[in-house]
Amino acid sequence: MNYIIKKASLEDLDETAELFNLYRVFYRQESDIEKGKAFLRERFLNSESEIFLVIAEGRAVGFVQLYKLFHYTKLQKQWLLSDLFVHPDYRGKGLSVALIDRSKQWCEETGACGLMLETEKTNDIGNTLYPRCGFEYDGQHNYYYWWK
Template identity: 40%
Template sequence: MQIWKANNNHIEEASKIFDLYRQFYGQESDIDAASDFLSERFLKNDSEFFIAVDSDGLALGFIQLYPSFSSVAMNAMWYLNDLFVLPNARGKRIASGLLKYVEDFARNNASFSLKLATAVNNEAAKALYEKNGYYKVTAFDHYVLRTDTVTQSN
């Protein structure tokens, strides 16, 4: 397995696996939209997208980070927003390899931390993260406001 930092030269493979990831979460397949979304990320350089590939260069999985900052720590950090491994490639330490890769990436870029969220019922993901050194933070409650669906009142 090799891990590549994806860019527009890898858009076809990246879009295919990103579309499968979105389908895993109940979204309809839309390769064109996936390609447009990733092309924009690559163009704006506002995410880091790494693809694990086999010896033929075919995608096995990917991981995507978004940059952020900790005001209290006054340091850069990364949100591990997406991690996906093809079903037929699972159990081969690809996810652990991707996690180690971004850990090294974050350390080499003087980052304070890697943060992530996962579904409360995703026991396999939680076990994977804990096995790779991540720990659950219980000191904060996290909230969200959907700005695409909330109407503003006067």
């Protein structure tokens, strides 16, 4: 399959928001393209994340969103691979791996020490994909959340 990966910008907001909405629905959230679009617009305008789109057959069919973090033991910048999604019609074609590879390249380009991510224990696709792409499972840490 022929595709390109490009860094998304505000000009790509509509296409990105459509994919982001499908991603959120995958994680059992209510569909709300406008709310997602507002969220992404804020990320773009405030330079708070980096989004890469995979373009195939003339349209955006997947994305990865990265947030900058800092690693306390390596004393370096790292990137949180927060969101990764490929449209169901385009899965199984290596596009998720391509987006992960582009994220790794972004680490090189920005002098970051690496990527971290989390996914649900029930995400069978992700839990198979990430080790295949060189990620190591960290069974030593518990992740806790506080929501107001």
